[in-house]
Amino acid sequence: MHWGHMRSMDLVHWEECPIALTPGDDEDKDGCFSGSAVVKDGRLYLIYTGHHDKENTEQKHYWQNQNIAYSEDGIHFKNTRKIQ
DSSP: OOBOOEEOSSSSSOEEOOOSBOOOSTTTTTOEEEEEEEEETTEEEEEEEEEEEEEOSSOEEEEEEEEEEEESSSSSOEEEEEOO
């Protein structure tokens, strides 16, 4: 699951932006689920749930964790880390 991304200056006219979050490493390799956005010190932070399916010989395990991504320009995001 990815995070779509749109922006508006007036909440009437909208501009579609590039995908904000895509599944990546082990922390969110099977999906970027719901979350929130916060602006702090000029950066836009996304706090979201990462999903992972883990296969092993006995049974299938799933886990989810909280992650942070940030953007300097509100368009391009970098994943920083899993929240411990």
